[in-house]
Amino acid sequence: MKTTGGIAAVVIVLAAGALGWLYFEGRLDREKPVIQLDSDISAIGRKKDIGITFADERSGLSGLKVEIVQDNKPHLLAEETFPSRSTRQKVLRLSVEPLTLQMNNGPAVVRITARDASFFKNETVVSEQVRIDTVPPQVYVLCPVNYINQGGAGFIPYRTSKPAALSGVFVDERFYPGYNIVIGGKPTSVAFFALETGAAAATKIVIFARDNAGNETRTSMPFTIKPKKFRADKVNLSGTFLQQIMPEFQATIPQLQGKTPAEAFGYVNTTLREENAKTILSVCRKSINKRLWEGAFHRxxxxxxxxxxxxxxxxxxxxxxxxxxxxxxxxxxxxxxxPIEAANHGIVVFAGPLGIYGNAVIIDHGLGLFSLYGHLSAIETTVGKNVKKEEKIGASGLSGLAGGDHLHFSILIDGQFVNPQEWWDPHWIEDNVMKKMAI
Ligand SMILES: [Zn+2]
Structure with missing residues (x-):
């Protein structure tokens, strides 16, 4: 018993020694805490969210402080102490509102301090030079919009009082990015946007601009919706039609194996249609910052x-x-x-199978405008190729959801479908786009 007790005592002493060593070793740490900002804070607008990560792996944090200093006057943004010495990492999120702090536009310094829990009280101080700018950008619309057709396109050229980090047009909740070009020798932003076929009279069009400091402006744009009559028809899906069309889909979509042609059609018309819409949207989200097209689109x-x-x-x-x-x-x-020909000059951004559209080609015409060609029997172009108006890109066919040989032709703005009729009409293009480009 005595021996066992002696061994136990030795083990306890050794363990205590080891723990003590670990404790002191940690507290003898000479490494400074690490401070990391999660984003650029060089420009601070009316409200700036800042995320800061503080870390000290060995001895833990004992305190932190964040201040913003202007004209030698510090404003405390955050201060915390950690008495337990067990905080290895702290993620801090705070908001700076210079107007509430009665600060002026101009330079300031964000000073971030962290101290660790070692005997040496190692301290890190990060001083970030910032610029306070609480003036939102002003938006000048170069010409009014007037009338927009349901299912049609709109175009707005505008200038901002200072460079915008992001600008564009909101049609209700849907954002259409603006593109920076030169009109009349001056930097100008332009945005094409779309109205849905069912766009209500209460639809709001708002020009949006955000500067580098995060200040935002929203300018409402008065306009009138021109109602348009769309047709409604009934399409009878005969057994023969479904038996002709569905095997093409059943061969490539595993979920459709063993389904009846009618069940397969149900899937193709809903799930596959939605998937294809998402693919088109992602293809059309990035457009070249330049107008490649000229004149009316070729039909x-x-x-x-x-x-x-x-x-x-x-x-x-x-x-x-x-x-x-x-x-x-x-x-x-x-x-x-x-023969299927490019409707206008552009760059091929998609060429391949696209579900209900069969073999399809999508061309980027610049500034957010795209054309789509579906149901092709042959594709005679490749992604990345520059094509000219009327250049052959393939041959018509009945691939995808098509009952007979034809071309499905679409025009899209930032991935939203619009009525191609407007783009085939030289007068519509002249009045609604080209005159506004010439300002
Ligand atoms: Zn069609």
Whole structure:
């Protein structure tokens, strides 16, 4: 018993010694705490959110302090002490509101201090030079918008009183980014935007600008919506049609194996249609900062319009409604395997299979404007290629959700479908875009 007790005592002494060593070793730390800002704070607007991470791995933090100093006058933003010495890391989020602090526009310094819990009280001080700017950018609209068609496009050129980090147009909640170009020898921003086919009279168009300091301006833009009549039709899905069309989808989509053609159509018309819309949106989110197109868009030669933009389709199976869709392009048909040509100058940004659109090509025409060509039997271009107006890019066909050989043609603005009719019309382009580009 005695021996066991002796061993236990030795073990306890050794353990205490080790713990004591660990404790002192930690507290003999000469390393300074680490301070890291999570974003650039060189410009501070009316309200600036700042995230700071403080860390001291060995002895832990004992205190921190954040101040903003202007004309030798410090304003305390945060101060904390950590008596337990067990805080290895602290993430601090705070907001600076210079107007509330009665600070002036101009230079200031954000001073961040952290001290550790070692015997040496190691201290790190970070001083960030900042510029306080609480003046929001002003937006000058160069010309009014007047009328916009339901399902149509709008165009606004505007200038800002100072460089904007981000600007564009909101149509209700949907944001269309502005592009910086030169008009009349002066830097100007322009934004194309779209109105949905069902856009209500209460739709709001707002020009938005945010400067480098985060100050924001929203300027309402008065305009009038021109109502447009869209067609509604019923499409009978015969057994023969479904049996012809669905195997193409069933061969590539595992979920559709073993389903009836009608069930497969239900999936294609909802889930696949939504997936394709997302792909198109992501392809069209990045556009070249330059107008590549010139004049009216080229319409497929000798082709009849089979379906129009905005057609509301109700599908019928055995006479009963079986899903619906809104047709967001124009269907054009001439002869089978007819040549398909680029509607205008641009850069090919998509070329390949695209679900319901079959083999498809998307061309970026710059400043957010795109054209899409669907149901092709052959694609004769590649992603990244510069194409000229009327250059051949493929041949018409019936790939995807198509009952006969035709071209599905769409125009998009930042991924939102608009009526191609406007872009085929030289007068509409002249009045709504080119005159405003010439200001
Ligand atoms: Zn179509």
């Amino acid at each position: 497929m030669r000798n082709a009849a319009s089979m379906a129009l933009f905005g057609d509301q389709r109700t599908y019928l199976v055995d006479g009963k409604p079986f899903g619906s869709s809104v047709h967001l392009g124009v269907d054009l048909a001439s002869t089978a395997h007819a």
